[in-house]
Amino acid sequence: MKDLMEQTKIQSVIRNVKRMDWIYKRSNSYVRYLIENIFIRSFESLKRKTNPQQWRFLFQEIPADFKNIYMKQTRKDHQLINRS
Numbered sequence: 001m002k003d004l005m006e007q008t009k010i011q012s013v014i015r016n017v018k019r020m021d022w023i024y025k026r027s028n029s030y031v032r033y034l035i036e037n038i039f040i041r042s043f044e045s046l047k048r049k050t051n052p053q054q055w056r057f058l059f060q061e062i063p064a065d066f067k068n069i070y071m072k073q074t075r076k077d078h079q080l081i082n083r084s
Contacts, residue, residue: 001013001016001017001042001046002045002046002049004016005046005049005050005054006049008054010054010057010058013046013058014058014061017061017062017063017066018061018063020035020039020066021063021065021066023035024065024066025065036069036073040066040069040070040073041073043062043066043070044074046058
C-alpha cells in the first residue's frame with residue numbers, strides 16, 4: 001500500500017482496504033487479531049506518507065470498524081508514550 005500511495009494511486013489503496021475489511025468480517029478471531037495488529041497498525045505509516053488532504057480522503061473511505069480500531073490503537077499508543 002505504501003508503494004501505491006507513493007504512486008498516488010489512492011483508489012487502489014481504498015480498494016485494498018475494503019478487501020481487507022471483507023476478509024476481516026468473514027474471518028475467525030485469529031485472523032482478525034492479525035489484521036488489527038499488522039494491517040490496521042500500518043495506517044499510521046500511510047498517514048506519514050500522505051499529505052493532509054490525501055489522508056483525509058483516504059480516512060473517510062476506511063470502513064467504520066477499521067476506523068474505530070485505528071483510533072483505539074492511536075489513543076493507547078499516545079497514553080503509553082505519555083507515561084514514559
